[in-house]
Amino acid sequence: xxxxxxxxxxxxxxxxxxxxxxxxxxxxxxxxxxxxxxxxxxxxxxxxxxxxxxxxxxxxxxxxxxxxxxxxxxxxxxxxxxxxxxxxxxxxxxxxxxxxxxxxxxxxxxxxxxxxxxxxxxxxxxxxxxxxxxxxxxxxxxxxxxxxxxxxxxxxxxxxxxxxxxxxxxxxxxxxxxxxxxxxxxxxxxxxxxxxxxxxxxxxxxxxxxxxxxxxxxxxxxxxxxxxxxxxxxxxxxxxxxxxxxxxxxxxxxxxxxxxxxxxxxxxxxxxxxxxxxxxxxxxxxxxxxxxxxxxxxxxxxxxxxxxxxxxxxxxxxxxxxxxxxxxxxxxxxxxxxxxxxxxxxxxxxxxxxxxxxxxxx
Amino acid sequence: xxxxxxxxxxxxxxxxxxxxxxxxxxxxxxxxxxxxxxxxxxxxxxxxxxxxxxxxxxxxxxxxxxxxxxxxxxxxxxxxxxxxxxxxxxxxxxxxxxxxxxxxxxxxxxxxxxxxxxxxxxxxxxxxxxxxxxxxxxxxxxxxxxxxxxxxxxxxxxxxxxxxxxxxxxxxxxxxxxxxxxxxxxxxxxxxxxxxxxxxxxxxxxxxxxxxxxxxxxxxxxxxxxxxxxxxxxxxxxxxxxxxxxxxxxxxxxxxxxxxxxxxxxxxxxxxxxxxxxxxxxxxxxxxxxxxxxxxxxxxxxxxxxxxxxxxxxxxxxxxxxxxxxxxxxxxxxxxxxxxxxxxxxxxxxxxxxxxxxxxxx
Numbered sequence: 001x002x003x004x005x006x007x008x009x010x011x012x013x014x015x016x017x018x019x020x021x022x023x024x025x026x027x028x029x030x031x032x033x034x035x036x037x038x039x040x041x042x043x044x045x046x047x048x049x050x051x052x053x054x055x056x057x058x059x060x061x062x063x064x065x066x067x068x069x070x071x072x073x074x075x076x077x078x079x080x081x082x083x084x085x086x087x088x089x090x091x092x093x094x095x096x097x098x099x100x101x102x103x104x105x106x107x108x109x110x111x112x113x114x115x116x117x118x119x120x121x122x123x124x125x126x127x128x129x130x131x132x133x134x135x136x137x138x139x140x141x142x143x144x145x146x147x148x149x150x151x152x153x154x155x156x157x158x159x160x161x162x163x164x165x166x167x168x169x170x171x172x173x174x175x176x177x178x179x180x181x182x183x184x185x186x187x188x189x190x191x192x193x194x195x196x197x198x199x200x201x202x203x204x205x206x207x208x209x210x211x212x213x214x215x216x217x218x219x220x221x222x223x224x225x226x227x228x229x230x231x232x233x234x235x236x237x238x239x240x241x242x243x244x245x246x247x248x249x250x251x252x253x254x255x256x257x258x259x260x261x262x263x264x265x266x267x268x269x270x271x272x273x274x275x276x277x278x279x280x281x282x283x284x285x286x287x288x289x290x291x292x293x294x295x296x297x298x299x300x301x302x303x304x305x306x307x308x309x310x311x312x313x314x315x316x317x318x319x320x321x322x323x324x325x326x327x328x329x330x331x332x333x334x335x336x337x338x339x340x341x342x343x344x345x346x347x348x349x350x351x352x353x354x355x356x357x358x359x360x361x362x
Numbered sequence: 363x364x365x366x367x368x369x370x371x372x373x374x375x376x377x378x379x380x381x382x383x384x385x386x387x388x389x390x391x392x393x394x395x396x397x398x399x400x401x402x403x404x405x406x407x408x409x410x411x412x413x414x415x416x417x418x419x420x421x422x423x424x425x426x427x428x429x430x431x432x433x434x435x436x437x438x439x440x441x442x443x444x445x446x447x448x449x450x451x452x453x454x455x456x457x458x459x460x461x462x463x464x465x466x467x468x469x470x471x472x473x474x475x476x477x478x479x480x481x482x483x484x485x486x487x488x489x490x491x492x493x494x495x496x497x498x499x500x501x502x503x504x505x506x507x508x509x510x511x512x513x514x515x516x517x518x519x520x521x522x523x524x525x526x527x528x529x530x531x532x533x534x535x536x537x538x539x540x541x542x543x544x545x546x547x548x549x550x551x552x553x554x555x556x557x558x559x560x561x562x563x564x565x566x567x568x569x570x571x572x573x574x575x576x577x578x579x580x581x582x583x584x585x586x587x588x589x590x591x592x593x594x595x596x597x598x599x600x601x602x603x604x605x606x607x608x609x610x611x612x613x614x615x616x617x618x619x620x621x622x623x624x625x626x627x628x629x630x631x632x633x634x635x636x637x638x639x640x641x642x643x644x645x646x647x648x649x650x651x652x653x654x655x656x657x658x659x660x661x662x663x664x665x666x667x668x669x670x671x672x673x674x675x676x677x678x679x680x681x682x683x684x685x686x687x688x689x690x691x692x693x694x695x696x697x698x699x700x701x702x703x704x705x706x707x708x709x710x711x712x713x714x715x716x717x718x719x720x721x722x723x724x
Contacts, residue, residue, distance in 0.1 A: 037632075155399050270399075
């Protein structure tokens with residue numbers, strides 16, 4: 001095959017582009033009929049499947065200038081698979097729809113497929129369908145599926161007074177990374193950032209997970225900047241913690257996509273309870289300490305990242321009081337009877353605004 | 363609830379918009395946990411599920427000026443559910459991702475949900491998940507699921523020499539409708555058509571399936587124009603014919619989305635066979651006669667609509683010779699050994715170009 005990665009997608013037919021894209025996608029352990037026919041066939045041994053869908057829009061959910069296509073693909077997969085884990089299920093299969101501006105380099109699309117594979121492959125999750133369309137703006141639409149393996153699904157609505165609130169995964173790290181990226185690109189205009197050369201076709205490192213190297217070399221001047229940016233570009237949700245929480249008797253669970261305060265409020269509202277967060281000095285002292293130098297350098301408070309930063313896609317769950325928390329979970333607070341949906345901020349961060357991300361109104 | 367249908371979506375939070383959208387979506391017979399949590403849970407009694415995804419982009423796949431939001435929703439559902447039928451499965455569940463420009467009226471989004479419900483509701487198919495995002499251009503991303511009920515999936519690759527090629531559903535009608543719409547709007551510029559008042563919020567007719575009335579009154583001057591436009595805006599794939607074909611021993615099947623010649627070519631290529639189409643005067647005489655007056659008025663040939671017109675989403679299948687065709691299927695040709703992927707055009711339309719729709723290169 002000649003190297004046509006730098007060609008725009010408009011130089012290829014849809015069939016030719018699919019022929020470049022599809023072989024890069026992993027087949028999963030549940031894949032029975034892979035992508036390529038009218039539809040795929042996927043095993044659902046439990047007799048049920050879990051399904052969730054998400055749409056990522058360029059310049060709303062990601063910027064091409066902030067990372068590689070491989071990062072975009074990896075993040076799209078990870079944030080969706082977290083929704084499967086949040087039900088207590090194991091992910092089995094994804095399908096992906098792409099809207100591509102005609103000038104998008106073919107190599108960018110291939111790198112996006114590699115990013116999907118970076119996340120799905122090790123989990124034995126198949127990318128079992130894809131649709132490619134032309135459009136004015138890049139859109140990545142991902143639908144994910146999982147298997148409950150006989151478990152009851154864990155809903156947001158099951159928290160009861162007396163339960164303990166706990167969390168697995170990172171918290172505040174993606175928000176810190178976003179803050180670093182926003183600082184690094186604030187003099188660029190968006191168009192220039194989006195069209196920059198080496199990023200447009202990505203970087204194929206020997207280490208598949210480190211596609212952001214080129215970018216970081218340009219804007220980061222400290223290890224914690226780099227780690228934060230990677231946390232934003234390549235979140236690693238604690239997938240196994242979801243089924244583990246279900247097995248441990250979690251009464252409610254959700255993934256944290258819009259920030260701890262806001263998502264805890266959703267869980268509290270769905271369950272008809274109030275949540276009281278522990279002092280951060282008790283629950284998240286290590287995170288506060290780890291984020292403090294970077295926050296100080298950027299002139300912000302690490303408490304804000306911990307309480308309102310989204311996109312780490314950790315798992316927030318409630319457990320009956322006294323039950324041992326499963327591995328990976330740490331206590332963040334308690335559930336009590338009270339105004340449904342109320343979240344009482346930590347005593348040591350009393351003025352934290354309960355604000356998350358809203359796609360339409362901000 | 364106050365009437366806020368005319369407000370732009372940017373006036374509502376994502377949660378408020380979801381609260382308007384979600385109650386309009388049907389719950390399906392397979393829906394176990396409906397939309398509203400991190401993910402939905404859907405029954406898969408067969409132990410497998412069939413899945414397909416599709417992305418529709420404004421001004422590429424639909425124009426707001428050509429029909430109502432309800433039409434867009436109905437068409438998005440129908441064309442995807444046809445992919446499930448084409449595997450020999452019955453549809454069970456869909457999820458939908460929407461990208462909405464901030465100025466989109468709330469009522470437009472509600473009407474789109476009603477259009478999804480128009481198609482999914484009567485089939486007891488749930489709309490079990492939705493994601494709403496802001497963006498510059500309207501995008502509708504639909505993922506559909508089905509249950510094989512114990513059948514083997516019918517792939518594109520199973521056609522064998524000696525098989526009969528047959529088709530269920532309409533053919534050429536959507537292409538005729540698109541031709542009418544293109545004639546009716548060719549003096550408009552796209553932006554004006556897309557923003558036109560009454561269409562922007564749709565028409566809530568007592569008859570749920572007739573959302574296109576306002577439009578047709580403006581541009582159509584004959585019953586066959588109107589019927590053709592409805593065939594394009596509201597295709598009705600023969601959903602039940604898919605499982606029926608599988609039960610009748612279909613060796614290969616696919617839905618016709620890009621035109622008979624092109625899709626027959628795909629089936630022939632996947633199966634490693636050649637397809638010879640019967641003379642249209644034998645196979646599609648009624649369709650030729652029905653489309654002839656409209657084609658004459660628009661200065662085109664009905665043969666082109668029959669052979670290259672897509673988007674009716676009928677089902678193309680092959681059956682062993684001598685097997686009785688299931689109800690709804692009519693013979694279109696035969697399968698023979700030969701250059702894989704070759705489709706021999708009908709003797710009475712020898713110069714028909716084997717051209718379909720390509721999203722990237724035309």
